[in-house]
Amino acid sequence: MTIYRSHVLVCGGTPCVLKGARTLKDLLLKEIERYQLSDEIRVVETGCLGPCDDGPVLIVYPEGAMYSKLKPTDILKIVEHHLLKGRIVEELVFRERKSSAGALQGSAVPLEQEKYLSLQKRVVLRNCGRINPDSIDEYIANNGYLALGQAVTTLTSDQVVKIVADSKLQGRGGAGFPTGLKWSFTAKTTSDQKYIICNADEGEPGTFKDRLIMEGDPHGIIEGMAIAGYAVGASQGIIYIRGEYGLSIERMKNAIKQATDYGLLGKKILGTEFNFEIDVRSGAGAYVCGEETALIESLEGNRGEPRVKPPFPGIAGLWGKPTIVNNVETLANIAPIILNGPEWFRSIGTENCPGTKVFTMLGDINNQGLVEVPMGITLREIVYEVGGGIPGGRGFKMAQTGGTSGGCLPSEFLDMPMDYDTLSKVGSALGSGAMLIIDDTHCIVDVLKSFMKFFCHESCGKCTPCREGTTRLYEIVLALSEGTATDTEIQLLKELSGAMQLSALCGLGQSAPNSLLTCLNFFADEFQAHLNGQCPSGICKNLTIESEAV
Amino acid sequence: MTVTSCNIQKPNLGEVIEKYKEFPGSLLDLLHEVQEIDGYLSRDVMQQIAEGLGISESKVYGVATFYSLFKTAPTGQFIIRICESAPCHIRGAQEVLEAIEETLGIKPGETTLDGKFTLEFTSCLGLCGVAPAIMINDQVYGNLTSDRVKEVLLNF
Ligand SMILES: Cc1cc2nc3c(=O)[nH]c(=O)nc-3n(C[C@H](O)[C@H](O)[C@H](O)COP(=O)(O)O)c2cc1C
Ligand code: SF4
Ligand code: FES
Ligand code: FES
Numbered sequence: 001m002t003i004y005r006s007h008v009l010v011c012g013g014t015p016c017v018l019k020g021a022r023t024l025k026d027l028l029l030k031e032i033e034r035y036q037l038s039d040e041i042r043v044v045e046t047g048c049l050g051p052c053d054d055g056p057v058l059i060v061y062p063e064g065a066m067y068s069k070l071k072p073t074d075i076l077k078i079v080e081h082h083l084l085k086g087r088i089v090e091e092l093v094f095r096e097r098k099s100s101a102g103a104l105q106g107s108a109v110p111l112e113q114e115k116y117l118s119l120q121k122r123v124v125l126r127n128c129g130r131i132n133p134d135s136i137d138e139y140i141a142n143n144g145y146l147a148l149g150q151a152v153t154t155l156t157s158d159q160v161v162k163i164v165a166d167s168k169l170q171g172r173g174g175a176g177f178p179t180g181l182k183w184s185f186t187a188k189t190t191s192d193q194k195y196i197i198c199n200a201d202e203g204e205p206g207t208f209k210d211r212l213i214m215e216g217d218p219h220g221i222i223e224g225m226a227i228a229g230y231a232v233g234a235s236q237g238i239i240y241i242r243g244e245y246g247l248s249i250e251r252m253k254n255a256i257k258q259a260t261d262y263g264l265l266g267k268k269i270l271g272t273e274f275n276f277e278i279d280v281r282s283g284a285g286a287y288v289c290g291e292e293t294a295l296i297e298s299l300e301g302n303r304g305e306p307r308v309k310p311p312f313p314g315i316a317g318l319w320g321k322p323t324i325v326n327n328v329e330t331l332a333n334i335a336p337i338i339l340n341g342p343e344w345f346r347s348i349g350t351e352n353c354p355g356t357k358v359f360t361m362l363g364d365i366n367n368q369g370l371v372e373v374p375m376g377i378t379l380r381e382i383v384y385e386v387g388g389g390i391p392g393g394r395g396f397k398m399a400q401t402g403g404t405s406g407g408c409l410p411s412e413f414l415d416m417p418m419d420y421d422t423l424s425k426v427g428s429a430l431g432s433g434a435m436l437i438i439d440d441t442h443c444i445v446d447v448l449k450s451f452m453k454f455f456c457h458e459s460c461g462k463c464t465p466c467r468e469g470t471t472r473l474y475e476i477v478l479a480l481s482e483g484t485a486t487d488t489e490i491q492l493l494k495e496l497s498g499a500m501q502l503s504a505l506c507g508l509g510q511s512a513p514n515s516l517l518t519c520l521n522f523f524a525d526e527f528q529a530h531l532n533g534q535c536p537s538g539i540c541k542n543l544t545i546e547s548e549a550v
Numbered sequence: 551m552t553v554t555s556c557n558i559q560k561p562n563l564g565e566v567i568e569k570y571k572e573f574p575g576s577l578l579d580l581l582h583e584v585q586e587i588d589g590y591l592s593r594d595v596m597q598q599i600a601e602g603l604g605i606s607e608s609k610v611y612g613v614a615t616f617y618s619l620f621k622t623a624p625t626g627q628f629i630i631r632i633c634e635s636a637p638c639h640i641r642g643a644q645e646v647l648e649a650i651e652e653t654l655g656i657k658p659g660e661t662t663l664d665g666k667f668t669l670e671f672t673s674c675l676g677l678c679g680v681a682p683a684i685m686i687n688d689q690v691y692g693n694l695t696s697d698r699v700k701e702v703l704l705n706f
Contacts, residue, residue: 052679205635205674284617301577
């Protein structure tokens with residue numbers, strides 16, 4: 001085996017590839033070849049390294065120097081100075097963009113000391129950006145499949161369920177339902193066939209964590225699914241990936257093949273009586289198919305319309321058989337929990353919501369991208385420390401947590417801890433972990449128009465409160481932006497929202513009014529201004545800016 | 551419709567139906583593959599699928615019209631899908647949309663006269679890390695501005 005002097009990890013996540021990472025990698029290889037360094041330096045393409053907005057990104061180990069915003073000429077410099085002569089190219093080193101005025105200038109600060117990374121705790125993303133996702137050997141070298149081995153050879157199914165229950169892990173797909181409890185229901189059923197479905201239909205606007213987890217560490221998901229299968233007595237797994245995620249589909253298929261070749265999937269896994277297989281299926285463009293029963297309908301070849309619950313999928317799901325549906329991130333947490341124990345997991349995050357959460361930070365924020373932090377971090381820490389603040393020194397107006405289905409929180413909430421319990425108490429949600437930061441140049445009504453149009457477009461039409469309700473909500477918000485809405489209509493917005501929350505069949509219709517209601521509550525002035533024909537931010541075209549009026 | 555330069559044999563309708571016939575629940579996979587043939591699912595094709603699988607035509611039509619990636623009418627050679635969800639919206643998707651409309655002379659839902667481009671709205675594509683984003687067929691593009699999107703279109 002060759003020992004390499006340095007490893008260069010080139011980010012191969014979709015955002016970086018879009019910005020030319022592949023071309024840079026080819027150039028890098030060529031340059032390394034030219035300097036005859038191929039035996040000393042190994043180049044590896046990895047999954048997302050985090051700061052996608054600053055891509056393309058690469059890291060050189062052992063120094064751990066992260067270079068961002070790379071151009072071809074930068075590659076030449078890095079090879080010549082860093083790889084050949086061992087000097088870090090300081091001007092290219094990634095810095096959190098908070099630019100606390102030159103504090104970081106001078107020597108290249110080891111990355112771990114920077115806020116951006118120091119607040120992070122990597123459990124789910126433990127391998128993302130550290131290993132080559134196309135290599136099962138690298139996954140195994142990092143304790144991969146050890147948890148599966150332990151589970152099937154030393155633990156009973158009940159013990160596995162108990163460990164997961166004791167960890168207090170909650171589903172990361174949006175609702176935060178306790179995973180151990182969900183598994184225990186299905187484990188108790190008797191059936192000739194049970195299914196484990198990994199929900200990778202990620203469609204919540206602002207969410208792209210599952211994509212980057214699949215691209216960066218596909219084996220972590222496979223291992224989680226297999227352990228789930230062992231725990232509840234299922235032999236068939238299905239991963240349902242949205243149709244647009246080409247690279248994720250490719251990586252998952254490759255990883256499944258490798259695991260099968262190694263005997264980690266298939267019949268008699270690791271010489272035990274446990275059998276487990278995984279199929280990859282893909283969606284065809286419908287947000288509602290992320291809802292577990294709609295997803296199951298879609299897998300059965302039908303229109304993706306949610307079913308009436310109960311029965312819950314855990315009892316009667318795919319083809320009427322007991323079925324576990326878990327999110328990608330939930331499943332990626334399983335192997336570390338088995339390996340390190342439930343106490344370890346509960347030591348991270350908050351008491352009621354332990355563990356980490358992968359957030360996607362977007363909108364008006366300097367470090368757009370993916371981060372994993374302990375549950376319970378405050379909004380302020382996310383925005384101003386991990387996220388590097390708001391560009392141009394503009395003011396914070398609001399954050400929408402949990403994607404378009406979540407609520408909008410103004411600056412009073414900056415110090416609130418981000419976890420499932422706390423957020424749902426204030427009418428918002430942690431949801432999928434999307435954090436959309438909006439600065440004070442934006443108009444609430446304009447942003448709401450985009451939110452409402454989304455639901456109007458994605459409502460499946462099965463039940464009336466949502467089918468009609470989402471359309472009416474959109475029409476009224478549109479009227480507000482055009483200056484034709486009346487007081488009565490604001491009243492109607494509230495009534496309709498309440499009715500939808502109570503009577504819509506699935507989570508789509510029930511949560512569609514969240515953003516609207518929180519905004520009506522926290523930004524009442526701005527609605528009043530629009531009723532008076534003014535748009536304080538000057539965004540709604542038909543209206544006047546306040547100062548110009550009168 | 552223009553044929554791409556490679557001469558890989560396109561799948562044949564009968565074969566695709568045969569291939570999926572035995573697999574319950576595979577209608578979506580079948581439709582994906584059939585759509586490769588003509589770029590959309592015609593009434594006639596949907597009839598043949600229904601017959602081949604022994605299910606009603608309305609079932610096939612119902613599924614085909616539910617999912618946005620399935621087309622029941624001819625489209626341009628390249629389908630441009632522009633994301634209009636909030637994260638792209640606040641990062642300037644409107645400007646990108648206007649640039650596309652201006653360059654191609656079409657609105658969302660329309661196809662250029664030469665049959666080259668169809669423009670559509672889509673919900674979030676999971677590319678918000680590089681918002682605003684679009685997809686052209688299978689290809690993704692991010693961090694767009696009105697100038698950059700014009701450049702992208704020139705390459706087609
Ligand atoms: C409209 C709608 C869309 C959803 N989309 C997703 C999704 O994209 N991914 C996901 O994991 N869960 C999604 N969910 C939640 C699922 O129904 C389900 O609760 C989840 O997959 C369970 O997994 P967990 O317990 O691991 O969170 C969605 C729910 C609704 C109502
Ligand atoms: S709430 Fe909306 S999306 Fe859910 S079933 Fe009813 S119409 Fe369909
Ligand atoms: S994709 Fe490269 S940093 Fe996220
Ligand atoms: S909001 Fe446009 S890609 Fe997600």
